[in-house]
Amino acid sequence: MPISLATQIPGPRTREALERGRFDMQAGYRALIIDDEAxxxxxxxxxxxxxxxxxxxxxxxxxxxxxxPRLLAAARSEAVVRALANPTSTPFLTTHSWLDFVDRVAERWAPPGMHKMYCVDAGGEAVESAIKAAYIVHGERKRAGAGKPRDPLELAPAEQQAILENRAGSKAVVVSFGGAFHGRGLGPMSATHSKPIHKADLPCFEWPVVPFPASRFPLEDNLEANAASEAASLEALAAVLAKHSGNVAAVLVEVVQCEGGDRYASPDFFRTVQKMTRAAGAALILDEVQTGVGVTGSLWAHEQLALDEPPDMVVFGKKMQLGGFFAGERYDISQFGRMYQTRNGDRARAAIALATLEAIEEExxxxxxxxxxxxxxxxxxxxxxxxxxxxxxxxxxxxxxxxxxxxxxxxxxxxxxxxxxxxxxxxxxxxxxxxxxxxxxxxxxxxxxxxxxxxxxxxxx
Ligand SMILES: Cc1ncc(COP(=O)(O)O)c(C=O)c1O
CATH class of the missing domain: 3.90.1150.10 (Aspartate Aminotransferase, domain 1)
Structure with missing residues (x-):
């Protein structure tokens, strides 16, 4: 099916169709209308x-x-038909098809060292959820260190009231890197620094931002310059971690900065970031929304970093067909009500995700x-x-x-x-x-x- 052009692009029919659907706020963004059967x-x-x-x-x-064909078959399967016809709030009520998905992912496709998975809809929401998990663990540890109950429901009524009235919010920070993109929700957006248009006029957490090294290519001709920019970035990270000592919930980083311009750093850089993050008592969250699910030639891009230990959380989205994150043991937030969305765990999309992962393996x-x-x-x-x-x-x-x-x-x-x-x-x-x-x-x-x-x-x- 090679390229074949019948008209200019966009042609008359496409141009006409582009005028339709204008009630959709994003209609003006659209480049093409496709015939997805053809x-x-x-x-x-x-x-x-x-x-x-x-x-x-x-x-x-x-x-x-x-x-x-495999995705079409999955989409036409009884499991998907039933999932769409019988929506359930999966954390509370689910079916075998969801359990199959979770078990298969745990057995075959979760990154090594991951203990749990949490699923939402899209990538930005997944980053948001991972940040929440980092804050929850950070808060619980802080309270435990101060001799208070880990469980917020055991706090004194006045303290619980302060939580409800926004008077007891965490002062901890999430460290992110210049040029990063982590999504557009009000949490991840504070860690997103790729384009001003994403954030203009919106409230942001004043979280620290560290420059990203952005290796020059070819690597062999730029060894010194790349080493210098990594050293500068690590120095900035060290300074931020020292300044916010005891108050860093997470360091959030893409394995390759994708929206920021496909910018790279070396495995050594990531290994050092991991050591520093661990020493700071913070969570290392790897955002693999764009790098995950095979596009780099390994199922998860961070497998190629050969980290000394598994990251604390790995966020997925896009090709996975669901958003979510994998969590190491320390970031398992299982207390009822702490992490819950009605639509956690979309069974229909899970079936498509499963078929995608199977095809990647079998083909x-x-x-x-x-x-x-x-x-x-x-x-x-x-x-x-x-x-x-x-x-x-x-x-x-x-x-x-x-x-x-x-x-x-x-x-x-x-x-x-x-x-x-x-x-x-x-x-x-x-x-x-x-x-x-x-x-x-x-x-x-x-x-x-x-x-x-x-x-x-x-x-x-
Ligand atoms: C690295 C990364 N994180 C998060 C997101 C946000 O994902 P979504 O647009 O599905 O919310 C993106 C989207 O491009 C991304 O590339």
């Missing part, structure tokens, strides 16, 4: 019959492309992503060598791929022209092109994308 594998088909190669996967949400997609990802990044390096004034910093691990362009304007033009020629890619940071191929993407499709990128760059020279 779309297949890595190719989406728009309403004008244009077949477009999808190197974007809806901000890394899609894993197995369009109309994957050996982690190996494929590693192999094809290496090829892709090599080809991006060649593209940079051929177009040194336009393409720089080609980088990637697995199918988490990016390169920089000289200005935001040129990057945006590149993306529009690539789409006009039938390849959908995405932006990140201020001037980076982000590629997030579906995990099933083959070399032939990579070559097809590269040919389009080459043609666009030739036009832009």
């Amino acid at each position: 779309s297949h594998g890595c190719y989406l088909v728009d309403l004008d019959g244009n077949t477009i190669l999808d190197m974007f996967s809806s901000f890394a949400l899609g894993a197995l492309g369009y109309n994957h 050996r997609l982690l190996t494929a992503v590693r192999t094809q990802g290496e090829y892709f990044v090599e080809q991006l390096r060649e593209l940079a060598a051929r177009h040194p004034t336009l393409v720089s910093q080609p980088r990637g691990v697995g199918f988490l791929l990016a390169f920089d362009m000289p200005t935001p304007e040129l990057r945006n033009t590149f993306l529009v022209r690539a789409r006009e020629k039938g390849v959908m890619a995405s932006y990140t940071g201020t001037r980076s092109v982000r590629l997030r191929p579906h995990l099933i993407t083959t070399r032939k499709e990579i070559d097809e994308a590269l040919a389009v990128f080459g043609a666009v760059l030739d036009e832009l020279v």
Whole structure:
């Protein structure tokens, strides 16, 4: 199903459809309307019959492309039909299908050292929940240290009243990194620093922010500069942890900063961050909303960091089809009522998540992503060598791929022209092109994308 263009993109039917649904507040954001019955594998088909190669996967949400038979079968299964027809508040009342999902994830797919899982809807909500878990454990420990009951329900009535009236909120902080993106809820947003538009006019916690190293590529040519920026970041982290000593609930970090521009730090950096976080008595929360579920060539990107011990929490979303977090033993918040949403544990989406994880395993997609990802990044390096004034910093691990362009304007033009020629890619940071191929993407499709990128760059020279 190679790229085939019947009209300009967007064509007349798509343009007409883009005018519909205007009651939807986000209608103006939309780039395309697709025919998702006709779309297949890595190719989406728009309403004008244009077949477009999808190197974007809806901000890394899609894993197995369009109309994957296993996902279709799961979606048509009795378990999904019943889950949709008979909604339940899963923490309180559930069915076998949810228990199957939880047991299978625990047995096969949870990162090593994780003790529990907590599921919500999306990534930002999952980060919010992990932050809550960190605060709860921090608060319980503090109270226990002060000789008070761990359980807030055992506090004196006046103290409970102070809690209800916002007079006893935690003064502890969550440390995050410059350029990070952790979601848009009022909690995670205080740890999000990628674009002012996300936060303008909104209240934020005054939590400390530490610069993120942002390695320069190729790594072997930038050893000194990268080591210096990591050292500076660690020094800033040490200063923040010292300043807020005893009052740090969590250090929250992405394994690769995705929305911030696909920015990397070394495994050594993360190992040191973990040691410092542990010494500060805080939770290390790894946000794997975008890096998780195979896109880096391991199921969880942090497996490639070889940390000295498991992180305290690992947050997931996007490709997992549910949001949530895995927690180490210390962050198991099992007290009734502490973490509860009516829609925790969506059984329908859990069935799709299970089918996704099974397909990744059975189709050996982690190996494929590693192999094809290496090829892709090599080809991006060649593209940079051929177009040194336009393409720089080609980088990637697995199918988490990016390169920089000289200005935001040129990057945006590149993306529009690539789409006009039938390849959908995405932006990140201020001037980076982000590629997030579906995990099933083959070399032939990579070559097809590269040919389009080459043609666009030739036009832009
Ligand atoms: C690392 C990271 N964390 C959290 C989120 C928020 O996820 P969602 O948009 O599903 O709320 C995103 C979304 O891009 C993300 O990339």
